[in-house]
Amino acid sequence: MPYDYKPFPFVAPPGLTAPEPRHKVAIVGAGPIGLAMAIDLALHGVASVVLDDNDVVSVGSRAICWSKRTLEILDRLGVGERMLEKGVTWKVGRNFHGAEEVYSFDLLPEEGHKYPAFINLQQYYVEEYLIERARDFPDLIDLRFRNEVTGHEDRGDHVALTVATPEGDYALEAEYLIACDGAGSPTRERMGLAFTGQTFEEQFLIADIEMADSPFGDADLSERWFWFDPPFHPGKSALLHMQPDHVYRIDLQLDLGADAKAEATEAKVIPRIKAIVGDKPFRLDWMSVYKFRCMKLDRFVHGRVIFAGDSAHVVSPFGARGGNGGIQDVDNLGWKLAAVLAGTSDPALIETYQEERSHGAAENILNSSRSTNFMTPKTPLEALFRAETLRLAHDQPFAQKLVNSGRLSLPCSLEGMALQTPGYAQVPPGSALVDAPLSGDDGDSWLLEEVQGDFTLVGFGDLLLPEVEGVRRIGVNQRADYPCFVATNNHAVRRYGTGKAYLFRPDGHVCAVFDRPDASAVAAARDRAACTMQEDDA
Amino acid sequence: MRTIYPDRLSPDQDAFYNALMDAHHGLDDAESQALNARLVLLMANRIADLAVLRDLLDTARSYRDE
Numbered sequence: 006m007p008y009d010y011k012p013f014p015f016v017a018p019p020g021l022t023a024p025e026p027r028h029k030v031a032i033v034g035a036g037p038i039g040l041a042m043a044i045d046l047a048l049h050g051v052a053s054v055v056l057d058d059n060d061v062v063s064v065g066s067r068a069i070c071w072s073k074r075t076l077e078i079l080d081r082l083g084v085g086e087r088m089l090e091k092g093v094t095w096k097v098g099r100n101f102h103g104a105e106e107v108y109s110f111d112l113l114p115e116e117g118h119k120y121p122a123f124i125n126l127q128q129y130y131v132e133e134y135l136i137e138r139a140r141d142f143p144d145l146i147d148l149r150f151r152n153e154v155t156g157h158e159d160r161g162d163h164v165a166l167t168v169a170t171p172e173g174d175y176a177l178e179a180e181y182l183i184a185c186d187g188a189g190s191p192t193r194e195r196m197g198l199a200f201t202g203q204t205f206e207e208q209f210l211i212a213d214i215e216m217a218d219s220p221f222g223d224a225d226l227s228e229r230w231f232w233f234d235p236p237f238h239p240g241k242s243a244l245l246h247m248q249p250d251h252v253y254r255i256d257l258q259l260d261l262g263a264d265a266k267a268e269a270t271e272a273k274v275i276p277r278i279k280a281i282v283g284d285k286p287f288r289l290d291w292m293s294v295y296k297f298r299c300m301k302l303d304r305f306v307h308g309r310v311i312f313a314g315d316s317a318h319v320v321s322p323f324g325a326r327g328g329n330g331g332i333q334d335v336d337n338l339g340w341k342l343a344a345v346l347a348g349t350s351d352p353a354l355i356e357t358y359q360e361e362r363s364h365g366a367a368e369n370i371l372n373s374s375r376s377t378n379f380m381t382p383k384t385p386l387e388a389l390f391r392a393e394t395l396r397l398a399h400d401q402p403f404a405q406k407l408v409n410s411g412r413l414s415l416p417c418s419l420e421g422m423a424l425q426t427p428g429y430a431q432v433p434p435g436s437a438l439v440d441a442p443l444s445g446d447d448g449d450s451w452l453l454e455e456v457q458g459d460f461t462l463v464g465f466g467d468l469l470l471p472e473v474e475g476v477r478r479i480g481v482n483q484r485a486d487y488p489c490f491v492a493t494n495n496h497a498v499r500r501y502g503t504g505k506a507y508l509f510r511p512d513g514h515v516c517a518v519f520d521r522p523d524a525s526a527v528a529a530a531r532d533r534a535a536c537t538m539q540e541d542d543a
Numbered sequence: 544m545r546t547i548y549p550d551r552l553s554p555d556q557d558a559f560y561n562a563l564m565d566a567h568h569g570l571d572d573a574e575s576q577a578l579n580a581r582l583v584l585l586m587a588n589r590i591a592d593l594a595v596l597r598d599l600l601d602t603a604r605s606y607r608d609e
């Protein structure tokens with residue numbers, strides 16, 4: 006059954022008839038990043054207006070692979086469990102050279118995590134769930150479809166926007182504008198900002214097909230199969246992935262200079278798919294021909310205009326770092342902007358979003374570019390090295406590691422950056438939380454559910470946590486007058502050690518570690534991570 | 544004769560591969576071949592152990608026409 010695109014109704018915004026009071030935040034774009042941004046801000050009590058020029062969720066699936074870290078963030082936003090339930094969990098990737106399997110990898114063989122390494126779920130479902138979740142905050146999220154932002158001006162203490170709707174244009178003001186308007190970002194274009202990096206000449210055909218029988222053969226496997234030079238598509242690469250609802254994703258590298266229009270026709274595509282799936286019946290659900298780019302903005306923060314998601318950075322999809330990278334932008338920016346708007350943090354905190362996420366985007370671009378380069382050798386020499394790498398990969402472990410069909414998105418480390426207090430621990434300052442199962446007086450829980458959302462100090466083993474304003478406390482394998490848990494199967498202690506305290510930021514990154522946490526040291530680390538307003542600057 | 548070697552390149556394998564491709568950037572075929580030859584000689588000098596080098600040569604040759 007094809008996905009049922011229900012258009013969201015246009016509701017005439019109040020600004021058409023009378024000036025609207027100034028909004029806290031205007032978000033341009035209701036893709037996955039804009040929607041997640043609005044929910045994150047709402048959870049921190051910040052109201053936003055979300056303006057989108059369209060009225061349906063993502064047409065075609067586009068993003069399908071959602072990483073563990075994304076699911077953990079979306080757990081905090083309230084849609085993680087729903088995504089896990091609907092999505093296809095996979096962890097085995099197989100790489101083929103010709104017809105032969107070269108090697109396979111298992112992503113997360115470890116037990117004791119709420120979320121798996123990856124799930125596959127069509128982007129339209131993710132957007133649908135986020136929109137439904139946004140509706141849980143009618144007083145904080147004002148979602149406006151068919152509201153196209155046509156202009157904006159940064160006026161120093163606010164941004165003025167102009168918006169076009171089917172019933173006319175209107176003006177709007179907001180203290181901050183977050184541009185989540187996608188890879189072609191009109192906000193970015195309007196500001197004339199350079200978007201620089203690499204464009205790959207090769208084109209890829211991306212198709213989703215629905216079929217009752219599995220193209221993976223008799224065993225309906227939830228795996229990722231990648232071919233270099235497959236028998237059904239000689240000289241090129243191919244990728245096969247499973248999605249829910251019996252939908253399968255096929256990526257095929259096309260000839261250099263292939264005619265994109267001609268390629269994206271049923272006449273051309275059906276025989277290509279038949280070459281992979283054989284005579285089993287299928288329905289073509291969606292297809293598109295892409296040329297990939299790896300590019301980013303130099304700066305994500307420009308005065309009162311902040312870029313997040315594809316508007317700030319784009320990558321080729323090998324490694325699934327696009328949407329997953331954007332969700333990490335949201336996670337990083339939400340609590341910071343909320344604290345600055347609340348007046349408790351210095352606006353310098355927003356500048357650290359630039360430091361931390363520009364680094365994250367650069368890491369994603371580096372990995373995605375390397376994968377795309379490996380997949381698309383540009384000279385006979387590059388082709389020769391790749392062919393010999395694949396030959397050695399049949400039995401040499403180092404060559405198996407060299408085979409690059411995508412380095413899948415991992416949480417970005419913020420080690421050594423300004424907000425983190427330097428220190429040594431198994432999970433060092435800057436790392437995203439490592440999940441673990443806990444059991445408490447109210448039943449079973451997960452570390453990620455207990456620490457995300459606020460500054461949280463977690464004590465493992467025999468050490469007492471001080472009371473510090475604005476810091477939640479949790480004990481693991483200890484007894485105290487704050488909530489305490491037992492590390493189920495000892496996973497948490499194995500992962501974090503014992504006799505250590507960890508201070509987590511609201512986005513679940515460790516920002517300080519302590520052997521003997523005293524109140525003043527914890528408060529200093531929290532103030533450093535939050536750029537807390539000092540009394541005398543207020 | 545072929546030896547299966549333990550992996551010693553990761554986690555830097557992608558950075559190395561990229562640097563290797565960059566080293567060939569802008570060279571024609573003959574220049575690339577010459578670069579590869581120089582590289583083998585330099586690496587041999589760096590390894591320096593004749594038994595290890597013979598083993599590497601045998602292993603590399605064992606994949607011929609496989």
Ligand SMILES: Cc1cc2nc3c(=O)[nH]c(=O)nc-3n(C[C@H](O)[C@H](O)[C@H](O)COP(=O)(O)OP(=O)(O)OC[C@H]3O[C@@H](n4cnc5c(N)ncnc54)[C@H](O)[C@@H]3O)c2cc1C
Nearest residue numbers: 034036037038057058068069070154187314315327328329
């Ligand atoms: C083939 C393909 C496969 C991919 N696979 C993956 C994957 O497996 N995993 C992954 O993580 N990522 C993947 N991606 C990337 C992922 O789709 C994007 O990173 C993601 O959609 C970015 O979300 P966004 O909200 O930033 O932008 P978008 O999803 O592009 O949303 C931007 C929104 O802004 C709106 N807009 C634009 N201009 C205006 C305006 N002037 N006024 C109002 N609204 C406006 C648009 O209508 C749109 O709704 C893939 C991408 C492609 C193309």
